[in-house]
Amino acid sequence: HEQRYGPLTALAPADLLRTAAESGLTGRGGAAFPTYRKLASVAEAGRRTGRAPVVVANGSEGEPASAKDKTLLRLSPHLVLDGLRLAAEATGAAEAYLAVEEGAAHLEAAVAERNDPVPVRVVRVPGRFLSGESSALTQHLDGRAALPRHHNPPVREQGVHRAPTLVQNVETLAHLALIARYGADWYRSAGTPADPGSVLCTLHVPGHTPRVVEAPYGLPLHRLLPLHGTSAVLIGGYHGTWIPAHRAAQLALSATNLGAGVLAALPADRCGPAETARVLRYLALESAGQCGPCLNGLPRIAAAFRTLAAPGPQGTARDDIARWAGLVEGRGACHHPDGTVRLVRSALTTFAPELDAHAHGHCTATDHTPVLPVPENRS
Structure with a gap:
């Protein structure tokens, strides 16, 4: 891992937050919320309440059409764990979790290879669509049913053990680890000014096995998804939107339309x-x-x-x-x-x-x- 990416750069919390803000990194779990703001809000809640925050890497991926997080965790677990370590340092967390539906043994082995200041606990979550919703996930980590709760107070104020909690998608954390190594300008060298960086997408193409690709924001959708013989495209997964194929041909990848990173082509002969x-x-x-x-x-x-x-x-x-x-x-x-x-x-x-x-x-x-x-x- 370190031979491929280099050692993880040590950054003071303020420097990491500034670099994350300059990079323009947004969440890859579907909401595209600015990552630095999420980190800063949990750190502030910890200072205000006097409670050490909890950080959670969310790799549950309950969306049936998505495989990006599972693929990332299988191929680059240490990149995610690097990002989780950075998130713990930036927020002053005392506990860290990696929540997944599958592959726990592989990830526990990866955790055992490390010596992170905040120990990481790998936790299995139920394989349901809503298990990865932030409040459902914190409920599960507290030993209750993995069901969403009303948003007041939000988990950033009161989550696991009633402490301020950061729930961050694993792809987002992997990007954070790369930004800490290579800087905001490097990250912005891909994508567009409005949507910098790259994103993992799960592609569903008729007649082919679904596959996961990394692509820069701003790439025309038709470069990823063949549209010939297609009547419509589902963008963003099961909480996303259907659009006619002729409109999809004019679209580019953006944080506002990708949701869970799912792109599925509907053949013209299907209903x-x-x-x-x-x-x-x-x-x-x-x-x-x-x-x-x-x-x-x-x-x-x-x-x-x-x-x-x-x-x-x-x-x-x-x-x-x-x-x-x-x-x-x-x-x-x-x-x-x-x-x-x-x-x-x-x-x-x-x-x-x-x-x-x-x-x-x-x-x-x-x-x-x-x-x-x-x-x-x-x-």
């Missing part, structure tokens, strides 16, 4: 509404079921969309979905309803011609083989 219905049923079943929007709203939306996905009379399904989407958005204990609504609305727009064909009893798809990965036991 977009049917694929969406499968995902929505999965998302409804994966909800924590502890607030009204998830307990009542998402199952109704999923059921109504199944009506749209089948050729035949649709009744009031489209209007019902639009109304229910407005009712659940922004009202959940976490952002699961919001992400689901984002997917639904994009599907209603992108697949409007196909939905009209369904309403007249016809589906244009000639191949009904599923495209998107949905765990069978909950699909």
